Amino acid sequence: MKNKKRTTIYDIAKKLNIAASSVSRALNNSDQVNEATKKLIIKTAAELNYKRNTLASNLRKGQSKTIGVVVPFINQNFFSNVIAGIEEASYQKGYNLIICQSNELQSKEIKCVNTLINQHVDCIVISISADSSDHKHLQNVLDNGIQLIQFDRVADELETLKVINDNEQASLEAVSHLIEQGYKRIALLEGPQNLQIFRQRKAGYINALKKYGMPVLDELIVENAWTKELGAEGTRKLLDLVEPPDAIFASTSDFSALGVLEVATAMGIKVPSELGICGYSNEAFTEITSPSITTIDQFSVYMGKTVANLYFQEMGNKDDTETVPKIISIKPKLIVRSSTKRNG
Amino acid sequence: MKNKKRTTIYDIAKKLNIAASSVSRALNNSDQVNEATKKLIIKTAAELNYKRNTLASNLRKGQSKTIGVVVPFINQNFFSNVIAGIEEASYQKGYNLIICQSNELQSKEIKCVNTLINQHVDCIVISISADSSDHKHLQNVLDNGIQLIQFDRVADELETLKVINDNEQASLEAVSHLIEQGYKRIALLEGPQNLQIFRQRKAGYINALKKYGMPVLDELIVENAWTKELGAEGTRKLLDLVEPPDAIFASTSDFSALGVLEVATAMGIKVPSELGICGYSNEAFTEITSPSITTIDQFSVYMGKTVANLYFQEMGNKDDTETVPKIISIKPKLIVRSSTKRNG
DNA sequence: TTTTAATCTGCAATCGATTGCAGGAATTTA
């Protein structure tokens, strides 16, 4: 516990009476070291319990083999799954992850990003916070020559690599499904419109209504119904209308949908016959509520893997000529469950 | 995107025609630099978009202000909450987190730990994997002068800082509660007994039975019922007994308890009147199943904060004389819900 | 046997920031 001194390549070199450079080469399996010497060095290194000092190595090499990740909250299902995916893919390539949470605060997000720049990470992966307005700090990442990949919640105007869900398409399918089940007045619980993902979900909702020649009614659109509580609150308002909706698309999250379900249950409104409910994200619990909740799966772990692999792929192609900002769109999947199954 | 070259303190020094050491001192707000010069340096640094190279700094200072975390899976509720807690406390102290997942594999766990040692993290926080048998790699952490903190799943024989739940006490309370609700034949779904936490939960179960003068019946104890599927399987076996249990304590997890509930529901067995169910962990979904599931809250986020703060506290006390291996035990809380409420 | 080529090995610089030490300038005290 006390031996602060770690063995370095110099210790090994001294012990074997050779140069540190040879030790370094041997430990990096360079072929300009004699096989026998190499073996001896490796053996000695093990005996002395040598551990390479990655800091020194990285400093010299000018890269850190580290990816920085910034998400609003680590312990939100979607994000923790994405992170798990990133970790899995990164680990295989020998990369490490530094994780930060922005707590949905731009101010903290900026600090996180700066820390990661200081740490000389090779790449920063971010899903921007809800209150983010400008993106200087992200531009700064690029200016420092660090690869930037945005996922899910992206700042559209920034030309970076992006991995997103096709939110509009998914919403369109969800609402179309509701319409096909015979629901006539479909309400929308929408999220903060400064985030593109929520604008897209709203667009999908509107497109679906238009496609089927149905009117878009402002009174059926509830702003900022993000959490379970806000979802519940919005639902109460909606159901108090003279002409209440017969279906609610909680485009913000499954938590919001859960709020809807609880209010409906409390008011004795039958789901799905009197009210259809559709959530977003396919949280684990949507399967076990009664009735189970129709929702949209975002393939979050896969999304994480995609993000990481996109980086490695981009690394591989050294032709700096081709700096096309790539966007990978993952098609989410509508999971139809009891909460919207009116026919058959 | 191309300016690979970052500004260093030398660039600032050259521009102002002073020595790099002064720049360094100024940026570290040392009071041995003239106020005016300091201001000028800081201003120039900002103009040149200078970012300190943490790698170089850490290499020189011999510390990294980084905490490494190893958990079985990042995207398991309990662990992601603990990580969130660690992050919150660490961020305040200016520490970063490097996160790894062991996938419950000792082999990967060893690799993760080695990577973290190479990274020169200041502290490693770990919850050991289920199949872990020996702990040489953890001893190695200590031998390298790195602080080691174990949480939740700990290797008892290693004298390190530990943050644990009082699993035995929690189980005892849970089972006592079942008994007081009038359940007579209480079964146990147990986890891998090489993990201390599961041994403790079993001990709590047995103690409770003894306390009330009830027999411990082997046929009512099901091994390795960790997941929802295994929980369901175990439940089917139990309910097939000549004398089936009238309550099941899924000591492994809430997922297991969910498996129990699903089987019971499918077989038309009424919960809680005919069968009581108690889970472990207070997963979000336990509140919304019907009936809701009685479970045990582990205060996971708080646990994470405790871990981090324990480290900082230990840092603070420089008296190396006192190297007492501290153990902090957090008392979990029994959350009584519908699945066990038979009386009142 | 001499020339050429292939293989190893070591020196020394480098990555960027930090810090002990020495010395010069400015200020205070005698």
Next chain:
DNA sequence: TAAATTCCTGCAATCGATTGCAGATTAAAA
């Protein structure tokens, strides 16, 4: 005015690993 302090500033070494280059050794070719 001389001596003693205080205050700044810069030099140079250091953290540990990597790598271009040159020289040495050995093997192969002429």
